[in-house]
Amino acid sequence: MNPISTRYPINELFETIQGEGFYTGTPAIFLRLQGCPVGCPWCDTQHTWDKAAEDQVELETVLNKSSATSQWAELSATEVLAAFKQQGFHAKHVVITGGEPAMYDLRELAQVLEAAGYALQIETSGTYELKVSAGTWVTVSPKLDMPGGFLVRPDCMKRANEIKHPVAMQKHIDALDNLLEKCPPAAGTIISLQPISQRPRATELAIKTCIERNWRLSVQLHKYLHIE
């Protein structure tokens, strides 16, 4: 007997250019999963926080969204793949984001998509145990001292291919330094700073610190280009 397949709550499914981190500039299919309890006050996807039963809709409604809403549709991995084909997407890089996608067991999704020739990346806060494939590119954007009270997991920091830290003030860099000391990433892990909400002061601080530390800058290119 086949096990019951995992179902994933999808808030958005679209094709664009990856605007953040190491893969900036890469055409990518974005799968945005519903639900996140971490509560970052400056989060740019607050419509994904609550997974309310009354917001469950059909896939067509999700595909036809013209603005950000909290509506979500539940799909199995094979239904996700079928939606990619139906949409006629070209990209072979898939970014799983949210919300907090690590709340879900992503192994079946990875198995189905990788078998179909896609490469996967996850954007995660590092606050949940990662259930991804060995080949998934893991971007951890650590969330420290957020209202939800979650801790960044040492195993997530070790598994990360890149650490992409949101910054606005010096205290955020100090908090990252403390995290890197307590939960060291693997040798060679890319570290980048991402200014919060394109604020000029945040951007200046990120540029200065990246130059001093030989870290990378991640500027949310899509926001400068006014694309999704």
Ligand SMILES: C[S@@+](CC[C@H](N)C(=O)[O-])C[C@H]1O[C@@H](n2cnc3c(N)ncnc32)[C@H](O)[C@@H]1O
């Ligand atoms: C919306 S989160 C979803 C994935 C996951 N929950 C996480 O935090 O990594 C995707 C990325 O956007 C970043 N982000 C969210 N709001 C932002 C903002 N206002 N300015 C800059 N980066 C932001 C997060 O730090 C994370 O790197």
Ligand SMILES: Nc1nc2[nH]cc(C(=O)O)c2c(=O)[nH]1
């Ligand atoms: N273009 C684009 N690139 C992104 N990289 C990470 C995103 C996210 O919301 O996780 C994102 C997004 O929302 N749009």
Ligand code: SF4
């Ligand atoms: S962890 Fe990610 S999705 Fe959740 S509130 Fe923070 S930035 Fe937003």
Ligand SMILES: [Mg+2]
């Ligand atoms: Mg985004």
